[in-house]
Amino acid sequence: MSDANTIVLEGVVDISRAESLYGEFEKSIGNGGNITIKSKGLDRIDTSIIQVILAAKQSVEEHHSEMIWQPPSEAMKNTARLLGVDEIFGLQ
Numbered sequence: 001m002s003d004a005n006t007i008v009l010e011g012v013v014d015i016s017r018a019e020s021l022y023g024e025f026e027k028s029i030g031n032g033g034n035i036t037i038k039s040k041g042l043d044r045i046d047t048s049i050i051q052v053i054l055a056a057k058q059s060v061e062e063h064h065s066e067m068i069w070q071p072p073s074e075a076m077k078n079t080a081r082l083l084g085v086d087e088i089f090g091l092q
Helices: 015-031 047-062 074-083
Strands: 006-008 011-013 035-038 042-045 067-069
Touching (some): 015 035, 047 067
Parallel strands (some): 006 035
16 A cells, blocks of 8 residues: 555644545545554544544445554544444444
């Protein structure tokens, strides 16, 4: 898989990044193949970004590919757990 299919989430990722992140996912999905999300440096993520990731995950699966976390940060795992999407994301 190329770096073109890698999304990096770091620092604070909130609604101000939602549109650009959606564009990153669209481009990666268009490239084909799996998408890797690196969130080791993620400090905080909000619900709007979780919604973007959920939509991207659905699209990735429709293209018979996978979303892979390398590695998920504690902030990502905790937020996903609080919102009840940790199992959907495979972060349990």
